[in-house]
Amino acid sequence: MKIAFYGSSLLSSYWNGAATYYRGLLQALSKLGYDITFYEPNIRERQQNRDMEPPDWCRVVVYDCDSASMKHATEQAADADVVVKASGVGFEDSELLQLVLNAARPETLTIFWDVDAPATLAEIDRDREHPLLRELSRIDLVLTYGGGDPVVYGYRARGALHCIPVYNALDPLTHHPVAADPRFAADLAFLGNRLPDREERVETFFFGAASLLPDQTFVLGGSGWSSRSLPDNVRYHGHVPTRDHNAFNASPKAVLNVNRQSMASNGYSPATRVFEAAGAGACLITDSWAGLDLFLAEGSEVLVARDGKDVADILNRLTPAEAAKIGEAARQRVTREHTYAHRAEQVHQILSGFLPKQHTEAAE
Incomplete structure (x- = not known):
C-alpha cells in the first residue's frame, strides 16, 4: 500500500x-x-x-x-x-x-x-x-x-x-543507553527549543530551579536561547542534533521535561523527549499533566514537579543510585509498552x- x-x-x-x-x-x-x-x-x-x-x-x-x-x-x-x-x-x-x-x-x-x-x-x-x-x-x-x-x-x-x-x-534502535559524555555532565539537563508557548514554563521549572541551587550544575540545549541571560551554573549548548540525544540524556543525574502550556493544559500529550530520555535510561523529572500515568508511573518510573521549587527539592534528595533505578524502570516500561x-x-x-x-x- x-x-x-x-x-x-x-x-x-x-x-x-x-x-x-x-x-x-x-x-x-x-x-x-x-x-x-x-x-x-x-x-x-x-x-x-x-x-x-x-x-x-x-x-x-x-x-x-x-x-x-x-x-x-x-x-x-x-x-x-x-x-x-x-x-x-x-x-x-x-x-x-x-x-x-x-x-x-x-x-x-x-x-x-x-x-x-x-x-x-x-x-x-x-x-x-x-x-x-x-x-x-x-x-x-x-x-x-x-x-x-x-x-x-x-x-x-x-x-x-x-x-x-x-x-x-520509543525507537529502541535510535534511543538507548550510552556512556556518559562530559559535555553534558550536570545535575539536571533540559532540551527544548525556545517557543512562546513554553518559555514561561521553562523559566519556572528550569531557570527557577537553577536559581535555587547555585551549587548544582545545569545544561540547556535547544535553539533560540542564546539571547537569554543565563545563570552562572547553566551551560548552553544550542541545537543538539539527534545523534547526540542519547549522550545528552544519559550524562546528567536527571533530565527535565517541560511541556508547552497548550500541551500541559490538554494533557495526554507526552513529548518525544519523554520517550527519548526513558529509552536512554535517564531519570526523568517532568511537569505535571493529565494522562502521565498511561505512560509512566509517578515515583517509580518518573518524578513529577509542580514548579521550580519542586524540581530543586527533587534534585536535593535524589541520589545517583536512585536516579539510575528510576531511569532503568522507565526504560523497561517504554520498551515493553510504548515503542x-x-x-x-x-x-x-x-x-x-x-x-x-x-x-x-x-x-x-
Whole structure:
C-alpha cells in the first residue's frame, strides 16, 4: 500500500520537533509493508542542517518553496492509497492541504495528521474562517500526536468525521543507553527549543530551579536561547542534533521535561523527549499533566514537579543510585509498552478499518 506523507521534515530535526515522531513511526510502518514517500519543503535551513540522509525505508522528496514545485509535489498524491497532510509543514500549509485533497483519488484515504492539536484547535477558535475548518468535511480521518479526549472531542465538535490519537513512542534502535559524555555532565539537563508557548514554563521549572541551587550544575540545549541571560551554573549548548540525544540524556543525574502550556493544559500529550530520555535510561523529572500515568508511573518510573521549587527539592534528595533505578524502570516500561512498533500496529489497525481489505492485506 502506498502512502504519500506531506510533513515538515524527515531529514532534519532543526526547528522541527516532529522529526523523531515521523522517523520512528514511518520506519515501523515500512516494516509492516507500507510503501512510503515523504514530501518536505526546502525551508528554514533544514536541508543545511540534516541529521540523517534519505533512508532505505522511505523515499524522500524535497521540493522548493514556490507554487509550481509545491503543485508538482502534491500531484503525486494521485498515485497513493493513503494521503497524509501533517500540520505545521511551514510553507503555505492551507494551500498545501487543498492541493493534496484535490489531487487524491475519490477512493484514496485522506488523513490530516496533527502534531500540535491543541495549538491547531486554538487557531480554529480564533478564526472561524480557518481553512482547515472548511476542509474537515473532506478529510476522512484526523490523527493526532496526542491530546486524549479533549482533542478528540474538540475535533469532532468542529466537524471532523473521526479523530484518533497516536502517541509518541520509543525507537529502541535510535534511543538507548550510552556512556556518559562530559559535555553534558550536570545535575539536571533540559532540551527544548525556545517557543512562546513554553518559555514561561521553562523559566519556572528550569531557570527557577537553577536559581535555587547555585551549587548544582545545569545544561540547556535547544535553539533560540542564546539571547537569554543565563545563570552562572547553566551551560548552553544550542541545537543538539539527534545523534547526540542519547549522550545528552544519559550524562546528567536527571533530565527535565517541560511541556508547552497548550500541551500541559490538554494533557495526554507526552513529548518525544519523554520517550527519548526513558529509552536512554535517564531519570526523568517532568511537569505535571493529565494522562502521565498511561505512560509512566509517578515515583517509580518518573518524578513529577509542580514548579521550580519542586524540581530543586527533587534534585536535593535524589541520589545517583536512585536516579539510575528510576531511569532503568522507565526504560523497561517504554520498551515493553510504548515503542513505535506498537504505534505502527495501531495505525495499521486504524487503516484496516477504513480501507478495502485487499489494500491492508497487501501491506502485511
